Amino acid sequence: MRKKIIEMRGIVKTYYQGTPNELEILHGIDLDVYEGEFLSIVGASGSGKSTLMNILGALDRPTKGHYYLDHLPMENVKDDGLSQIRNKKIGFVFQTFNLIPRSTALKNVALPMLYGGVPRSERSRRAADLLQLVEMSGRSHHRPNELSGGQKQRVAIARAMANDPAIILADEPTGALDSHTGRLVMDIFHRLHQEQGKTIILITHNAELAEETERTIRLRDGSIVDNRRNNQYQLGGYYESV
């Protein structure tokens, strides 16, 4: 039996709590994610995807419910602890890349290690290795504005991998890319999943991309309405088909 890396029980998120505008976005989410799983979360705008992702990513706290990340009960963790969890356990990949504009690709990749207290020389070495992994070695000294969208996203993926996190949280990683470069980015995720056994959570509204993952969770109006294994995997797997 695979290890449970995420366990959510009865997660409720309410905004403007105690005011007349009180708004409940998530109505009691139960979710388990296993180590090495490639999971997708889909849903229309306003379904609560982003809110769920913020809670999963330790950027936000649930109003109610329990969240265990790598068996660690998150409700007991203070702000600095959340920073540390984001640093060590979670790798973010954003739709808009979110690279630091005036730093080179190499420095962007090294940034989480800087906050993780990794010594300078090791940071550079590991950052270079990670850029090689995403085939961006040749552009390690370029700034983000000198890179194309797909290249930026590859740098961002390398950065997400910097501290060898337990999960990679990818929020619409192909949303700002054309379908060809989007394909390349998705292939990198598949490779990380297959070759390195990374746990990846892909948040998307693209049903086709979701189909590529092992399991899809569908959110509607703040509740999980569907949770199923995808066909290729039942048939023997997507990877055998490519």
Place this chain on the structure above:
Amino acid sequence: MNLFENIRLALEGLRANKMRALLTMLGIIIGIASVMAISTLGSAMTGSVTKTMDKIGGKNIMVSLSPKNYDTQSTLQEDDLITQEELDAFRNTYSDQIKAISFSTGMGSGQLNSGFIHKDVSITGASPDYGLVNNVNLVQGRFISNRDMDGNRNVIIIDTTLRNNLVGVDGDVIGKEVQVDTKSTNETYTVIGVYEKMVIDNPLFYMGDDTRVECFIPITTAKSLNPDTANTVGYESFTIMATSNTDSAAFAQTTKDYFIKGMSPLSDFTIEAQSLEAIASEATGMLGTLSLGISVIAGISLLVGGIGVMNIMLVSVTERTKEIGIRKALGARNSAIRSQFIIEAMIICLIGGIIGVGLGSVLGITGSTLMKFPSTPPIGPMIIALCFSMAIGVFFGFYPANKAAKLDPIDALRYE
């Protein structure tokens, strides 16, 4: 995350906005530069005052009889004068505080003649201790002796320029006879010594350009040649040289009290005693007030500069909201964000401080050189100025940095 990483991050941030950083520094630069310039100039002036005081005798106390009431015409009476006996008694009483007592009396100007050479001179009658008390720098021969005094001898001490005129540069003039005409006398003197004129190149002590040569003769000779004083036995003024460990200002008061006791209460005259040190400290005190005033203005400039730094840091935090969000998402703690911005503000202020210290020192040294005060860059004020500028950075950087640290990561990430 250590300090070096923070400094590196801050420098990266500043490099991205060089012009803005420089303009922000301007307030700090101007403030620090003016403080530095003033303190350089001030210490140069104070230093030169002290040096000049040492040269002309900072431990000297000038004692003189002066009228109690300047409105009425008062004439000195014979028994107002301070006699040699009174002085000897005074000297014995305070022997541990008195190094020397000298007397002098001006005989006015005249003409010194020797062969075809005629020179304008001023003649001063002096006592043997005059040379010591007034730092007369003898280069040839000797100064006035007690025997010269007792014998009312016609001996004279001239200066080097006059010597050069009479017998050529470094020539032997000792024993040469010169003739001096003043308003009421026409005497022949034997040269017994040559002194080098003291050069006081301190504008604070500027006393006019006197091109006349001052020559010294025994005070007894001078008195005997003046019909008004020929028969008097006392002095109306003298100079006390205090020992080096004596508080000359306090001793001036003691001296005054001592001699007033000995005077007739009916006399129209009283005793004034003033130490050169006290006069000098008045001058330096004035300087201190002046530099305090300028320092206040510089302080205001620093305050304005600091507010400028705070303002630009607030702009920078707003501009970099998204970046702050990214950093937080990647695991930066609040404290890391806070120190990044505080250090950035500190570095702005420190660089401004360094430029200001450099500029201020150059200004101060140039200024004091132009005013002929020898000056060295003051290391103490430099260090204080640099520490102070960093403190401004911390103080004015804290609020923006704290604002950045407290940003909600989700809101910050969403910021466009």
